[in-house]
Amino acid sequence: MTIDVTEIKKDFPVLQRHINGKPLIYLDSANTSQKPVSVMDAMEDYYRQFNANVHRGSYQLANEATAILEGSRDKVTSFINANSRQEVVFTKNATEAMNLISNTWGREHLTDGDAIVLTELEHHANIVPWQMLASEKNFEIRWIKIDDNGHLDLSDFDQLIRGAKLLSFAAMSNVLGTFTPVKELTSRAQEMGLTVHADASQYTPHTKTDVQDMGIDFLTFTGHKLLGPMGIGVLWGKESLLESMPPFLGGGEMILNVTKEGFSTNELPWKFEAGTPMVAEAAGLGAAIDYLSDIGMDEIRNHEIDLTDYALQCLVSEFGETMSIFGPKNSLERGGVISFTFDGAHPHDISQVLDEDNICIRAGHHCAKPLMQVLNVGATSRVSMYLYNDRSDIDALVSGLHKVRDLFIP
């Protein structure tokens, strides 16, 4: 079944916008996605009808607010096929979720002489928390390299993971679009005793996520790239692991009891949710998951494969050798993210010229500076697609890029 993008676009008010009389062409969903009306309605509804603090009310309104928060947790639980709702922790975003892992699991398990393994594809959110902890605990950070096609180079994988305690990698690259071989990496690493975390910030919005099938120990993602609001993210972890970890932030909600002498922690998942949570954002995330599930993650993925194929073909046939496209050539091995550089025009200038026609793409290092060094570029242009994009958006991009070429490459 194919999805009806014309109908879908109608659900996204921002996409109806015209700036200076021209329509908006939004191709920056890897940065943040747009939001359907149902997500906004869910958030507004919460404040209009249900607002009360959760988990502590002795009246109906508060119980309803609690039901909204916990109902969204149930939606996330089934969306990623977690074993139980205890395993689903709400955080501010993916970045906070990764800091949670490094500060709790990491702080308990990593010491002098240990090693962890990351990849050259990582977003700063899966690098800096580990570097911060490493400067304190003095463990080694090893890097899985990438090859010329933007795939992980696994030729020395066994050596890299030997003696290491953690493997932490992006399930999909936010720059190259590469899907990493999650199951293979996970099973090989777990055989050697490593704990495995997948940063699914780019993965979960675009393809079916099944944490049990992936076999990983931790998964993190962020709500705003998944049609949800900014301000909510998810940490999923195996229950036994989360059970064994110390709490992250301290305060209300995360305790069972507090005396002058000390405290005892709450049950999962609230043990990791200190303070008043983001209930409206949870309502929005729940609505986003409903929206995606109604359309179907497989349908979304298929649509993106088709669109990515089309985009790659257009870019190659229109610009040929003058454009360098990074990452896998085959759209089955990548998500709808295309990074490129254009001979003679800097990414910042490309975005500027495209902006004249309201074509939104990202220029820069995409919070992946180590990867930029590997690619030997200072910055790239990045086009990223979602379910509300279609071929007309790509056609607009191509004609915008012709203007860039005319201006910069006489």
Place this chain on the structure above:
Amino acid sequence: MASLDDLYKEIILDHYRSPRNQGELEPPAHRCEGFNPLCGDEVIVFVSLINNKIEEIKIGGQGCSISQASASMMTEIIKGKSVSEAEEIIHAFKEMMDIYESELSGKETDGTSSSIDLGDLEALQGVVKYPVRIKCATLAWNTLTQSINEIQNIDDSL
């Protein structure tokens, strides 16, 4: 409404395509790096200061058309100038960026626009209509200021 022609004047594109004074200088020339964290642009300014005069200036690094063109034009106007002349030019350039910025935001200016002729650099005036690009235009200049300060600090400590 600002238009791309204000930003990408022919002279700017010319400096971008064929940057002047590109390269490196060997020590004892002074080396100073500047970054624009927003877009990852990087400029390296090499300055050879002899008898208080900027004998040589070279630019390394990489960046967008605005940052590269601005750096290139800067080297042309700065080369051969004394430190105090260079400082006046830097001031005048910053002021040009500033005055337009304040006009855009409707703020009062003191109107003391300096009398220095900035030549080709005037072409960069259009950048102020694109506020996020001002940082691109001033990157090399801020790095040169830092460079001059560092050189003077080294001299002071001798």
